[in-house]
Amino acid sequence: MMEGLVYDILIALSLGVFGAVLFAAIGLVSGTDETTTLAPLTMLVVLLGAPPAGILTFFLAGAVAKHMTHAVPTALLGIPGDTSATALIGDANHLRKLGVPHVALRKMISGGAVAALIAVPLAVLFAVLLAPFGDIIKQFAPWVFLCAAITIAYFSAGRWAAVLALIPFVLIIVALQTLTAQYGVKLAVSYFLGIAVAPLITSLFSLLAPQERERMRRSEFRTFSLAPDMKGWSGYFPNPFKVINRRQTRMTAMAASVTSATFVFSPVAMTVIMGELIGARIKQAYDRLTTVITARNGVTESTYIAEALIPLIAFGLPLSPVAAGPAAPLFNAPPRFSVDSATGEVNNLHNFLNNWEFLGYGMLAVIVAVLIAYPFTMNFAHQAASFVSRKISHEAVIATFIGLVLVVGIWEGGLLGLLVIVTVGLLGGFLGRFLGFNIGVQFMGYYTAVLSVPAIVALSS
Numbered sequence: 188m189m190e191g192l193v194y195d196i197l198i199a200l201s202l203g204v205f206g207a208v209l210f211a212a213i214g215l216v217s218g219t220d221e222t223t224t225l226a227p228l229t230m231l232v233v234l235l236g237a238p239p240a241g242i243l244t245f246f247l248a249g250a251v252a253k254h255m256t257h258a259v260p261t262a263l264l265g266i267p268g269d270t271s272a273t274a275l276i277g278d279a280n281h282l283r284k285l286g287v288p289h290v291a292l293r294k295m296i297s298g299g300a301v302a303a304l305i306a307v308p309l310a311v312l313f314a315v316l317l318a319p320f321g322d323i324i325k326q327f328a329p330w331v332f333l334c335a336a337i338t339i340a341y342f343s344a345g346r347w348a349a350v351l352a353l354i355p356f357v358l359i360i361v362a363l364q365t366l367t368a369q370y371g372v373k374l375a376v377s378y379f380l381g382i383a384v385a386p387l388i389t390s391l392f393s394l395l396a397p398q399e400r401e402r403m404r405r406s407e408f409r410t411f412s413l414a415p416d417m418k419g420w421s422g423y424f425p426n427p428f429k430v431i432n433r434r435q436t437r438m439t440a441m442a443a444s445v446t447s448a449t450f451v452f453s454p455v456a457m458t459v460i461m462g463e464l465i466g467a468r469i470k471q472a473y474d475r476l477t478t479v480i481t482a483r484n485g486v487t488e489s490t491y492i493a494e495a496l497i498p499l500i501a502f503g504l505p506l507s508p509v510a511a512g513p514a515a516p517l518f519n520a521p522p523r524f525s526v527d528s529a530t531g532e533v534n535n536l537h538n539f540l541n542n543w544e545f546l547g548y549g550m551l552a553v554i555v556a557v558l559i560a561y562p563f564t565m566n567f568a569h570q571a572a573s574f575v576s577r578k579i580s581h582e583a584v585i586a587t588f589i590g591l592v593l594v595v596g597i598w599e600g601g602l603l604g605l606l607v608i609v610t611v612g613l614l615g616g617f618l619g620r621f622l623g624f625n626i627g628v629q630f631m632g633y634y635t636a637v638l639s640v641p642a643i644v645a646l647s648s
Contacts, residue, residue: 195240199548202237203244203555210249211560214256214269221269221491222626225249225513226383227591230376233520234595239539240548246517247492247552251303252560254487255296259564262292271487274458278480285473294435294477295484296564297427300557301436302443302485306492307549309447313493314500315542321502325532328504329642335506336631336639342452345623352624353632359614360636367603375521377604380592381611382629383512387589388609389616424562434474435481438465442482443489450497450507454490461486492549500545503537505634508627515630526638 213224229246237245254271261272262279275295282291324331340349360378367374381388393399428436442461449457462483469475494509495517504526505511505518517536519526524535540548596604618624 195238196551198238199240199244199551200555202232202241203248203552204559206245206247206249206552207252207556207559210253211256211556211563214253214560215259221250221253221271222383222512223387225253226515227380227595229514230379230516230520230595231591233516233523234376236523239536240544242517243536243540243545243548244552244555246495246514247307247549248556250491250495250513251299251488251553251556254484254491255299255556255560256564257487258292258295258299258484262288262295271454271458271491274455274462275480275483275487278462278476278483281476282480285476290477291480293430293565294481296561297430298435298439298481298483298485299488300427300561301431301439303488303492303553303557304550305440305443306447306489307496307553308546309444310450310493310496311500311542311546311549313448313450314497314545317497317501324502324506325504328526329639331504331506332631332634333639336628336635339452339508339631340624340628343623343625343628345625345628348622349624349628352618352622353628353635356614356618356624356629356632357636357640360611360633361640363607363610364636367600367607370603372600372603373521374600374604374607375519375525376599377596377607378611378633379515379519379630380595381608382615382626382633384589384592384608385612385615385619385626385629387616388612389620391589392613392616423566425565427561430565431481435478438478439482439485442486446486446489447493448497450490450494450510452508454487454494454509457490458483458486492553496545496549499535499537500542503533503535505630508630511630511634512627526634 209228210224225246228249229242232245233242253269257269257272258275260266261275262282266276279288279291279295282288336353337350340353341347343349345352363378364374394403431439442465446457446461462479465482466475466479469478491509491513494507495514498504498506498510499514499517503518505515510518516524518524518533519535526533526535592608593605596608598604600607615624615626615629619626619629
């Protein structure tokens with residue numbers, strides 16, 4: 188038994204290190220959306236047969252590391268590092284105009300490190316408190332998913348347009364399931380991947396349209412201004428509590444604590460809301476900007492951790508935007524993990540890890556990510572930002588993930604798998620672009636199609 192535990196810890200540590208290094212590098216590339224990157228690679232780790240502890244540490248370490256290094260393009264280049272960083276770009280640009288982007292960067296990643304360490308134990312605690320209601324929620328899973336989908340759609344950028352767009356989106360998924368079933372092909376992963384890479388598919392199709400291609404055309408190279416590097420500490424590993432002051436530590440801890448419990452709302456929305464609440468309490472402009480950007484980047488960490496762990500531990504059902512999006516492979520990755528569409532029964536990490544294991548491996552993942560991504564970003568952010576902006580092709584990164592998606596789609600369903608990925612991605616991408624029907628809502632729409640629609644049909648027949 189001890190040998191098995193040691194083996195699990197070593198595998199979890201190895202995959203945690205791999206995830207932290209990989210996503211610390213990916214986070215340096217602007218515009219690399221979490222769902223587009225975390226979901227496919229986590230799916231690959233699951234399908235390759237990694238043990239449950241390793242899967243959890245890979246995902247959490249990757250998410251935490253990415254939300255540290257996404258601060259580099261956001262603060263130094265003025266470009267959002269990913270979707271979560273869009274809520275930080277305003278404060279980052281103000282600090283850039285003041286000539287202190289290096290201060291913004293250090294505050295952001297220090298706040299992220301503090302919040303990540305707080306979020307894991309609190310998320311596990313809240314999950315344990317909610318767990319007694321898990322059986323009831325599973326019994327009513329179809330209706331819970333339907334209500335969650337409508338709620339998340341309403342709180343998205345599209346509001347009522349997103350709520351109404353759920354109807355055609357769900358119907359198309361049901362139609363695609365019926366079509367593939369006629370040919371003996373049952374797909375699940377392909378729907379996830381189609382939704383995850385929807386913005387990429389939409390952009391590629393847009394290039395084929397003359398009008399859109401002309402709109403995208405640029406006559407000059409894009410230029411960036413990179414501030415000089417300034418180091419204000421000795422040694423390799425700075426103390427985050429010396430980078431942020433007591434008030435910033437307190438505000439970040441408060442924001443992380445609150446957002447470790449509110450797991451049903453959009454991470455971007457929570458980042459904006461907590462920033463506004465904290466900023467309203469501080470009058471001095473510079474202090475307000477640095478405190479808000481510190482707390483907001485902390486919230487990007489705490490929301491991702493909580494929204495993945497709480498539904499996973501308490502219910503085993505993906506009842507949050509993160510759980511239904513980037514963390515979806517932790518819940519549903521056939522043939523290894525599944526959510527039964529008829530009964531709401533689950534077979535995923537919820538069943539394979541206990542509460543103490545979630546806490547232990549979750550803390551291991553966060554500590555590994557902090558030890559790798561935090562000092563790297565603090566010491567080499569300037570060089571990394573310069574290298575990425577000059578040498579790394581954004582198109583090459585996108586092509587890599589498109590290639591991975593194609594491989595997994597062919598593996599699951601051959602030509603039908605590819606057609607489903609393209610169809611769902613194209614539809615979801617255009618709905619997201621024009622109606623604010625974001626990726627989190629689309630994932631909830633998928634679960635509504637596979638869980639809620641059969642229940643509604645059975646009730647009406």
